Amino acid sequence: MNYETGFETRDAGTIGFVADGEGSTSSGRRKIIAAVVALAALILIAYVVFGRSGTAPTDENEQQLPTVTVVAPGRTTVSGQIVATGTLAARRDMPVGAVGEGGRVIAIPVEAGDWVRQGQVLAIIDRSVQSQQAQSAAAQIQVAQADANLAQANLDRSLKLVERGFVSTADVDRLTATRDAAVARVRVAQAQLRELQARNARLNIVAPAAGLVLERNVEVGQTVAGGAQALFRIARGGEMEMLAKLSESDLANIGAGKTAKVQPVGSEKTFSGQIWQISPTISNADRQGTARIALPYAPELRPGGFATATIESGAVVAPVLPESAVLSDREGAFVYIVDSEGKAKRRPITTGAVTPQGIVVTEGLNGKERVVLRAGGFLTEGETVKPQMAKGS
Incomplete structure (x- = not known):
């Protein structure tokens, strides 16, 4: 009985041994599978890390280049083309002042901005005193002429009496000299009158040439004298110019006759001009010279204003x-x-x-x-x- 029981126990142990062996086999398979998976993962990682190094880095670097x-x-x-800046000015700026002895201004018939003709009166000077002097000189001519007429009559009578022996030759010579002196005094009086008339004509201030009045620096009632500051400034013919500042190298590339486009500051208009003079000297201060560009009159071209010039200087390749x-x-x-x-x-x-x-x-x-x-x-x-x-x- 005990034997059988022991046999059965042994069988049970055998059976239990077999069962334990089967569990160990399954565990080993799982380990093998896990190892295979891990190896595959390592291979994949190695491919990603090392496998691309032979082919992809070049493309990646190229993509990273700017x-x-x-x-x-x-x-x-x-x-x-040469671009230069400069100022606008009258091409021929004429200052006009009193050329006579001067006096008190009683009328000014023009204003700045008016066009005037040559000889037109710009300012009228009081000449009441000078007019009286001229009248006096005219009267002196009449007195001298009367004396000359009397001297001529005396001489004519004496010449008739010489033939009869009533008048000596010495008396005739004396009368002739008296007549000549009287005639000379007439000419002196006439010259004095003409001088006074010329002085009076110079009292008024007139335009020396036709042009545009740029400035008026005198008022009615003001006393002016000859040689004083300019009372008017006139642009002869209304002609304007631009004084373009250029470097030495730019001046060497242009010459008189070159065309230029000038645009005043603040204006959208462009005016055509021509270089008519180039400065023969260079400034020691800024090492620049001046090209003078002639321009026709236009209201937008105001002397003293700034402008930009584009000058044609020949073609380059x-x-x-x-x-x-x-x-x-x-x-x-x-x-x-x-x-x-x-x-x-x-x-x-x-x-x-x-x-x-x-x-x-x-x-x-x-x-x-x-x-x-x-x-x-x-x-x-x-x-x-x-x-x-x-x-x-």
């Missing part, structure tokens, strides 16, 4: 760049170009005229370079970039 817009400017024929491409610093103007390796390179340039098409580059470029159009100020020398040609280039 993209810049470039242009190839070429060479363009541009009409040379050179690259033309937009203003955004040209940079400058202490060393001067420069641009960034992109070389064949995609690296940004600084290129010093010399700029010329500014035209509606852009800035003319006279030195530093041949027109075939790839010039950075914008954002050049954010680049550094030698930086690798991704160039992209601008549309239309």
Whole structure:
């Protein structure tokens, strides 16, 4: 009985042993599966980390490079232009003052802005005293003429008596001298009258030439004297000019006869003019000279005002760049170009005229370079970039 029981217990143990073996086998399978999964994950990670290193980094780096817009400017024929500033003035500014002895002003028939003709009276001076002097001189002529007539009559009678022997030759000579002196006194009186009349005519202030009255510096009741300050200023013929300030190099590129467009400050109108004189000297203060541009009269051209002139200076063939491409610093103007390796390179340039098409580059470029159009100020020398040609280039 006990034997059987023990046998059964042993069988049960055997059975339990077998069951334990089967559990160990399942656990091992699970471990194997987990190991396989872990290995696959490691392989995947290794592929992601190391597998792309041979192919993707180049594309990724290219995507990270800054993209810049470039242009190839070429060479363009541009009409040379020089822009200058200056002041407007009368081409022939005539100051007019009192040329006679002067006096009190009793009338002024003109105002600033009026057009006057040559010889027109600008101001009338009181001449009441001078008129009396002229009348006195005219009376002196009559007195002298009467004496001359009497002397001539005495001489004529004496000549008739000489033939009869009643008058000597000495008496005739004396009477002749008296007659000549009387005639001379007549001429003196006449000259004195003409002098007074000329003085009186110079009392009035008249226009020396036709033109536009720019200034009136006298009022009725004012006493003026000869040689005093100018009482009027007249622009002869109304002609105006611009005194354009130019550097030495710009003066060397222009000459008399060149056309210019002048625009006064505050006006949208542009006036055509012509250079008629170039200053023969250069100012020591600012190293500039003056080009005088003749202009016809226009109400917008006011002497003393400022204006801008655009002067034609001949055609040039050179690259033309937009203003955004040209940079400058202490060393001067420069641009960034992109070389064949995609690296940004600084290129010093010399700029010329500014035209509606852009800035003319006279030195530093041949027109075939790839010039950075914008954002050049954010680049550094030698930086690798991704160039992209601008549309239309």
